[in-house]
Amino acid sequence: MIDVVNIQTQPVSKSRISECDFDQLVFGKTFSDHMFVASYDGKGWQDLKIVPYGDLSLSPALSALHYGQAIFEGLKAYKSQSGEALVFRPVENLKRLNKSAERLCMPTLPEEIFMSGLTQLLSIDRDWIPSKPGYSLYIRPYMFASDEYIGVKPSENYIFIIFTSPVGAYYNKPVKVRVEPHYTRAAPGGMGFAKAAGNYAASMYPATLALKDGYDQLLWTDGVEHKYFEESGTMNVMFIINDTIITPPTTDSILKGITRDSVLQLAKDWGVKVEERPVSVAEVMQAIQAGTLQEAFGVGTAATIAHISVVGYEGKDYTLPPVAERKFSNKVLKVLDEIKTGKAPDPHNWVYRV
Numbered sequence: 001m002i003d004v005v006n007i008q009t010q011p012v013s014k015s016r017i018s019e020c021d022f023d024q025l026v027f028g029k030t031f032s033d034h035m036f037v038a039s040y041d042g043k044g045w046q047d048l049k050i051v052p053y054g055d056l057s058l059s060p061a062l063s064a065l066h067y068g069q070a071i072f073e074g075l076k077a078y079k080s081q082s083g084e085a086l087v088f089r090p091v092e093n094l095k096r097l098n099k100s101a102e103r104l105c106m107p108t109l110p111e112e113i114f115m116s117g118l119t120q121l122l123s124i125d126r127d128w129i130p131s132k133p134g135y136s137l138y139i140r141p142y143m144f145a146s147d148e149y150i151g152v153k154p155s156e157n158y159i160f161i162i163f164t165s166p167v168g169a170y171y172n173k174p175v176k177v178r179v180e181p182h183y184t185r186a187a188p189g190g191m192g193f194a195k196a197a198g199n200y201a202a203s204m205y206p207a208t209l210a211l212k213d214g215y216d217q218l219l220w221t222d223g224v225e226h227k228y229f230e231e232s233g234t235m236n237v238m239f240i241i242n243d244t245i246i247t248p249p250t251t252d253s254i255l256k257g258i259t260r261d262s263v264l265q266l267a268k269d270w271g272v273k274v275e276e277r278p279v280s281v282a283e284v285m286q287a288i289q290a291g292t293l294q295e296a297f298g299v300g301t302a303a304t305i306a307h308i309s310v311v312g313y314e315g316k317d318y319t320l321p322p323v324a325e326r327k328f329s330n331k332v333l334k335v336l337d338e339i340k341t342g343k344a345p346d347p348h349n350w351v352y353r354v
Contacts, residue, residue, distance in 0.1 A: 032128040035163040036117035042156040069145035070197040080342035085354035100194035105154035170302040174309035175216040187223035192253035235298030236260040
C-alpha cells in the first residue's frame with residue numbers, strides 16, 4: 001500500500017480520445033488527455049496537480065535549457081482482460097529516477113508522490129490504455145531544472161511531470177546493428193548509468209550515421225578501448241553463446257535496465273546459465289563465425305525484446321540465426337507480455353494494479 005497524497009485535479013472539458021486511431025499508433029506521437037505536475041521550491045515538493053495535457057510556459061533563461069539538468073524515465077501500462085490498468089515495476093523506475101537525480105544534483109522524489117500521481121493519472125486516463133495485443137500506454141515521467149538563471153550551478157527549483165502516450169510496437173521487425181568503434185556513448189566516471197537527457201543527445205550523431213548506412217541501431221563499445229560491448233542503441237544487450245546468456249555488467253557507464261533485470265531473473269528461474277561480465281567484440285565475432293552465437297537481442301522498456309538480425313563490423317555484415325529458431329528470447333518475450341497483461345502468474349510481484 002502507498003501513502004495517498006492530496007492531488008488537485010482539473011479534468012479536461014472534452015476528451016480527445018475519439019480523435020485517436022488506436023489501430024494506427026506511431027510510437028511517441030499521440031498523447032493522452034492529462035498530465036501530473038509537481039514543483040520543487042528548494043525546500044520540498046508542492047502544488048501537486050493533474051491538469052489537461054498541454055504546452056508549458058517557460059523562460060528563455062530556463063536553467064535546464066542551458067546546462068542540461070534534465071532526467072526522465074519510461075515505463076508502460078497494460079490493460080488486463082478484466083479492464084484493470086497494470087503497470088510493470090513502477091517503483092523500480094522511481095528508484096532509478098532518484099539515482100539519476102542524485103547524480104545531476106537534483107531533488108529526489110518521494111515514493112508516495114510518484115505513486116499517487118501515477119495512480120490518479122492512470123485512473124482518469126484509463127480509457128487511453130490500448131487493448132490490442134502488442135500495444136500499451138507508454139508512461140513518461142521527467143524532471144527538469146526551472147530556475148530562471150544564467151549561471152553554472154544546480155538549480156534551486158524543479159518541475160516534475162508525468163504524461164502518457166498510447167503506443168504500438170517500437171520495432172516491428174528484427175534490427176540491423178553496427179558495432180561502433182569510435183564514438184562513445186558514456187565513459188567511466190561519467191553519467192552513463194543515469195537516464196539523463198544529455199546522454200541521448202550525445203548518441204544521436206553516430207546513430208544518424210549508422211541509419212544513413214542502413215542500420216537501425218548501434219552496438220556501443222566501451223569509451224576507453226572500444227573492445228567491450230556496453231549497450232545496443234537505447235537498450236541493454238544480451239548474447240547467447242553455447243546455451244549461456246552473456247551480458248555486460250551494469251556499471252557507471254551502463255544503464256541498469258529494468259527489463260534487463262526481469263529477463264535475467266526469469267532466466268535464472270528457468271535454470272538457464274547467466275554470466276554478467278565484460279563481453280568483448282572479439283568474443284562475439286568469433287562466436288558468430290564459429291556458429292556458436294545462438295541469439296543476440298536488445299532489452300528495454302520500449303521494445304521489450306528486440307531481436308538482432310544482422311551485425312555490421314569492420315565493413316562487413318554478419319547474419320545471425322533466424323528469429324524463429326531463437327528459443328529463449330521468443331519464450332521470455334511471450335512470458336513477459338503475459339505477466340504484464342495479467343495472463344500469467346506474477347511470482348515476483350512485478351505488476352502494480354491500478
